[in-house]
Amino acid sequence: MNKIKGVIFDLDGVIVDTAKFHFLAWKKLANDLGFDFTELQNEELKGVSRVRSLEKILEWGNTSLSKDEFAQKMAVKNDNYLSYLTNMNSADILPGVSKVINFLMEEKVPFALGSASKNARPILEKTDLINKFHAIVDGNDVSKAKPDPEVFIIAAEKIGVAQENCLVFEDSVAGVQAANIAGMISVGIGEKEVLHEADYVFSSFEEIEIDFLKKLVTT
Numbered sequence: 082m083n084k085i086k087g088v089i090f091d092l093d094g095v096i097v098d099t100a101k102f103h104f105l106a107w108k109k110l111a112n113d114l115g116f117d118f119t120e121l122q123n124e125e126l127k128g129v130s131r132v133r134s135l136e137k138i139l140e141w142g143n144t145s146l147s148k149d150e151f152a153q154k155m156a157v158k159n160d161n162y163l164s165y166l167t168n169m170n171s172a173d174i175l176p177g178v179s180k181v182i183n184f185l186m187e188e189k190v191p192f193a194l195g196s197a198s199k200n201a202r203p204i205l206e207k208t209d210l211i212n213k214f215h216a217i218v219d220g221n222d223v224s225k226a227k228p229d230p231e232v233f234i235i236a237a238e239k240i241g242v243a244q245e246n247c248l249v250f251e252d253s254v255a256g257v258q259a260a261n262i263a264g265m266i267s268v269g270i271g272e273k274e275v276l277h278e279a280d281y282v283f284s285s286f287e288e289i290e291i292d293f294l295k296k297l298v299t300t
């Protein structure tokens with residue numbers, strides 16, 4: 082296995098538990114349109130851009146919208162999503178994440194954010210993480226949604242690490258696929274059954290031993 086010289090973190094569902102807020106906001110949108118979708122279907126929305134998510138939801142509900150209605154629904158969803166983040170602060174960083182970030186800082190391993198979200202920067206500000214990342218690549222910087230590896234390729238370039246020497250933390254199937262396509266080590270955070278394409282899967286960062294990371298960055 083290649084030595085790990087750089088790390089890329091997804092944001093939603095990895096650093097903060099915002100995946101549940103995206104789900105609630107999309108569910109409300111679907112319900113307002115007169116249909117519903119399941120948590121299993123929601124797995125297909127994780128890591129996926131805002132536009133592509135709404136397209137998928139409308140397909141599930143067999144519903145079509147005019148261009149203006151589409152834009153309006155996206156804005157309503159985003160406002161609703163943002164309302165959940167009002168009181169977010171560093172206490173909302175998921176357990177175990179800071180331990181990993183501190184280890185990377187001590188070992189001088191550069192790390193980047195690689196997220197599909199256009200709300201990534203404000204979330205990193207609220208959680209006091211924005212200055213820790215060596216690079217931030219988010220939904221404002223990419224044109225292709227995960228599983229396209231664009232976001233991770235740009236992140237690797239920005240931290241100056243070859244793709245094959247990068248490790249990616251991801252909670253979404255699309256994100257794990259993107260990391261694999263980029264030739265990076267994929268570490269899934271979530272359920273093994275869902276993230277079976279990942280090189281490693283942990284149920285949370287709390288489960289990740291520093292020794293596991295030490296081996297990857299030193300061998």
Ligand code: BG6
Pocket residue numbers: 092093100103126127128129130131134159196197198199200201220253
């Ligand atoms: C991803 C989330 O990180 O960002 C998706 O997993 C979300 O659920 C996507 O749709 C886009 O986020 P935003 O904040 O730009 O709507």
Ligand code: MG
Pocket residue numbers: 091092093094095100127128251252253256
């Ligand atoms: Mg995610």
